[in-house]
Amino acid sequence: MKYRKTFRTRLLILFLGGTLIPLLLLTAVLMSYFNNRFEMQSEQMVRNTLVSMQENISNYAEELRDFSISLIGYTEVMDFYQYVNSEDYYKISDDYEYFLKHYHYRKVIQKLLIFSDSNIMGVGFAPLDTPDNAYHMAYKNMNISVTNDYPYRDEPWFESAVSANGNFVYISQNNWKDIAGSENREPVFSVIRLARNINNQRSLGIIKVDASFPRLKEIFQEMDTGANSCLMLLDEQGEVIYATNPRFDTLAASIPDDGETIEIPDDRLRVYSEAIPITGWRLAYLSSGRDIAQQSQPIFILGAVLSALTILISGTIYAINIRRITGPVNRMIERMKAVEKGDLTTQLDVADNVNDEVAVISRNFNHMLQKLEVHINNEYRAVLSQKNAEYMALQMQVNPHFLYNTLNGFITLNRLGEQDKLEKSILQLTGLFRYTCRNQDLCSLTEEVHFLEDYLALQKLRFEERMQYQIEFDETYRDFTIPRLLIQPLVENAIIHGMEPKAGLTTITIAIGSADRDGESYLYIRVMDDGVGFNMQRYKDSKRVGVKNIEERLSYFYEDAFFEIDTLPGHFTTSTIWIRLTGEEGGYENTIG
Structure with missing residues (x-):
């Protein structure tokens, strides 16, 4: 009960920190942005208008000059x-x-x-x-x-x-x-x-x-000045030739340069000026801060109203759905802890008439546990040798921490209201479970790549901006048969040992294609990351279990296949599986014995 209470509290904090506070900050930033944007557009409009007026006045002065010359x-x-x-x-x-x-x-x-x-x-x-x-x-x-x-x-x-x-x-x-x-x-x-x-x-x-x-x-009428602003035409001595608002005539002698401000009672005037070289005169526009504030006021009112409505609606939705989310998820986490301890007989209670996303995950979770238990008891422990049992156990193993982190990610998506992304992620996790639970030793490269896409997408959901990935797959080998879950340990190693210790962004690349090597045509399966790398000598001295299993499985299924690792500490790690191809005219033939 204490955990459920804490979990609910965390969701509330997540709601406040993920919705309310960012929303208020976003509203303030947007209002400030639009206000600055409006001021910039107003400034640009004023400057463009001043330039246009300067050109018109200059043209008029040139007409008089040309008339004088014609005499x-x-x-x-x-x-x-x-x-x-x-x-x-x-x-x-x-x-x-x-x-x-x-x-x-x-x-x-x-x-x-x-x-x-x-x-x-x-x-x-x-x-x-x-x-x-x-x-x-x-x-x-x-x-x-x-x-x-x-x-x-x-x-x-x-x-x-x-x-x-x-x-x-x-x-x-x-x-x-x-x-x-x-x-x-x-x-x-x-x-x-x-x-x-x-x-x-x-x-x-x-x-x-x-x-x-x-x-x-007529030229001055091109510009619509505000009630508290003024447009002036000044001569070389700073005397007013013409002004749209006569009450500012007293400021003519003290008008500063372009871009500066004038402080007057109850207002602040920003000066925009444009020289008229042909006459030696100057156009000066005194932009009132009060006029800008009056024009920006609707933006602030609209932002405040939208913020209030959004908080009210999101708070109501949160209150309605919090119990529907926390109950099933808490029960699912408890079952996962039991599975982590080795209890594969535990089951999640799911009503037959419920078909939401959590129910789909729960049913697939139950089905996965059943399949795991059947395989472990009937095949791996009883039929296969100890080595083959290790291979199949590796295939069928589902990391509870991965499930735990993934489901927590689902909770966050649901809390943030990203239903489309949540539904897609649930389908990806369902596909991952279904693929893992298949009673098959072998699969096509297409099936393995689809599994990796779902696996990486769910990892991306957890690590967000810290991780990005790409898959380069030569469709020529889409039907090529490999041992199931052969590539996943390499991808997992890239995440755990290459990306997690790194502070910044890490890119994981999976490349599948063919290349010539020592006069022979090989299929290569390469997993690359630009993570922290590792010491190659230490790797040679003590290989990890996952890497050893890959090498053993390659030797078990293929006659001419081998595994390579290249790394540079602090820069990258590249793991490559090489499988010799047989066939003519660029074709291939599986060599699984």
């Missing part, structure tokens, strides 16, 4: 700029020439403005060598406006353009005055450059192409 390609435009900088322009000695210059210039500019981007508002020209501040502004579908009251020489953009010495300068003006002096709060995006005489490279003045902001606003 100097027209003779009428350059003639007008040279005329404005000449003394003839201020003498106004020839009204017709003045009219003609203005007419041709206005005609070209209007044509360019009409067929250009709709956001381009107009083209301004600020002469350098003039006695007054005569600023010329050409708007779409309007005459050229000239004013002497616009102090363009005092504007920062004028000095920047002169200092740039012909390179393009990009500016944005949120509050500006037109040439009539009217206040205008609509943002303007301008590209400015110094115009020179093509022939003598003499500086003529500043060309200023103005564009309205709707195009840039």
